[in-house]
Amino acid sequence: MRFARALTVAALALAVAGCEKKQEPAAAGKQQAAAPAADTILIGHVASLTGEQATFGESTDNAIKLAISEANANGGVKGKKLALKTYDDQGKPEEAAVAATRLIVQDKVAVLLGEVASSRSLAIAPIADTNKVPQISPTSTNPRVTKDGDKTRPYVFRVCFIDPFQGTVMAKFAHENLKLKRVAILRDVGNDYSVGLADYFSAKFKELGGEVVSDQSFKAGDQDFKAQLTAIKNKNPQLIYVPAYYTDVALIGRQARELGFKGPLAGGDGWDSAKLYEIAQGALDGSYFSNHYTHENPDPRVQNFVKKYKDTYGSVPDALAALGYDAALVAIDSMKRATDLTGPAIRDAIEKTKDFHGVAGNITLDENHNAVKSAVVIGIEKNTPKYVTTVEP
Numbered sequence: 001m002r003f004a005r006a007l008t009v010a011a012l013a014l015a016v017a018g019c020e021k022k023q024e025p026a027a028a029g030k031q032q033a034a035a036p037a038a039d040t041i042l043i044g045h046v047a048s049l050t051g052e053q054a055t056f057g058e059s060t061d062n063a064i065k066l067a068i069s070e071a072n073a074n075g076g077v078k079g080k081k082l083a084l085k086t087y088d089d090q091g092k093p094e095e096a097a098v099a100a101t102r103l104i105v106q107d108k109v110a111v112l113l114g115e116v117a118s119s120r121s122l123a124i125a126p127i128a129d130t131n132k133v134p135q136i137s138p139t140s141t142n143p144r145v146t147k148d149g150d151k152t153r154p155y156v157f158r159v160c161f162i163d164p165f166q167g168t169v170m171a172k173f174a175h176e177n178l179k180l181k182r183v184a185i186l187r188d189v190g191n192d193y194s195v196g197l198a199d200y201f202s203a204k205f206k207e208l209g210g211e212v213v214s215d216q217s218f219k220a221g222d223q224d225f226k227a228q229l230t231a232i233k234n235k236n237p238q239l240i241y242v243p244a245y246y247t248d249v250a251l252i253g254r255q256a257r258e259l260g261f262k263g264p265l266a267g268g269d270g271w272d273s274a275k276l277y278e279i280a281q282g283a284l285d286g287s288y289f290s291n292h293y294t295h296e297n298p299d300p301r302v303q304n305f306v307k308k309y310k311d312t313y314g315s316v317p318d319a320l321a322a323l324g325y326d327a328a329l330v331a332i333d334s335m336k337r338a339t340d341l342t343g344p345a346i347r348d349a350i351e352k353t354k355d356f357h358g359v360a361g362n363i364t365l366d367e368n369h370n371a372v373k374s375a376v377v378i379g380i381e382k383n384t385p386k387y388v389t390t391v392e393p
């Protein structure tokens with residue numbers, strides 16, 4: 001069902017691209033006018049700047065802007081300046097597909113950055129491939145994002161780890177560090193990332209000898225989770241794994257406490273937002289989530305980035321910011337190394353990315369166009385995230 005939906009969205013986007021050309025005879029002229037000036041390289045970004053995951057898009061876009069202004073201050077790429085065009089997808093896969101098509105067909109971007117969320121990257125990926133414009137996702141962790149069936153998508157890349165690893169990290173942490181035997185899962189069934197991560201966590205936790213006593217579902221945007229949480233509580237789990245995005249997670253945390261559940265909740269990178277704490281109001285204290293990076297890392301590379309980001313935007317960069325920055329750096333570095341600035345040449349250069357020093361770890365792209373990297377576990381104390389440990393792949 002999920003696969004079918006991704007296909008439908010892709011087909012829709014291709015149809016939109018086709019329609020634009022057919023319906024508007026003047027489109028060719030217009031498109032030319034919209035194309036970047038000869039001395040400018042345009043980078044496209046598809047982001048959730050509004051909606052329930054607005055902080056994802058904001059953080060990523062802020063960091064990409066920082067990377068681009070630094071690259072321009074250092075002379076740009078091949079004698080050209082870089083410019084950024086960002087479209088808001090409101091957190092919707094179908095809007096992400098439309099935005100990607102527009103960036104490619106109308107704005108003629110050299111590279112696409114985004115999306116951060118797997119369901120939306122899955123909607124964009126076939127469009128990048130068809131149009132031969134490279135796509136780099138900063139943080140989409142579902143393994144299928146870079147795959148077309150068994151085949152690696154030639155134009156789709158990511159600079160982060162994937163969920164079979166991320167699910168294992170928290171399953172092991174729950175079983176080995178927290179010494180828990182009985183857990184429950186509450187998953188967002190409309191979200192490829194959530195479903196995938198729930199499955200990987202569940203498989204690993206059982207493999208380690210643990211028991212998944214309840215596995216419940218919801219849909220993003222639901223306000224009332226009490227029925228599922230009551231069913232979960234009746235099975236008496238020691239932990240509830242909620243691999244979802246921050247708005248839903250925070251509400252789930254509050255309602256779990258209202259129902260008297262005292263144990264930890266746990267999740268993945270989708271928890272990472274300042275809004276999580278604002279909405280949860282302490283309900284997630286004692287909980288844990290896996291993530292890509294921590295701003296507490298004393299590495300000067302990280303601390304320089306944290307300082308620059310804070311000076312520019314007035315807040316501590318989250319993992320979305322760190323990886324948005326890294327995705328932009330990899331795009332820029334690849335364009336410098338590319339034999340020319342066509343999609344295929346940039347693609348070839350991205351594919352050769354090796355031991356690139358990003359702020360969220362070193363990036364070497366494997367044959368599936370994924371980066372193999374360590375994860376961190378973050379604990380929540382007094383409604384504040386605190387680094388707990390690093391887990392190597």
Ligand code: PHE
Pocket residue numbers: 056116117118119139140141142193269270271272319320
């Ligand atoms: N990994 C999530 C996904 O694939 C997106 C995400 C990454 C969200 C990092 C928050 C922080 O959907």
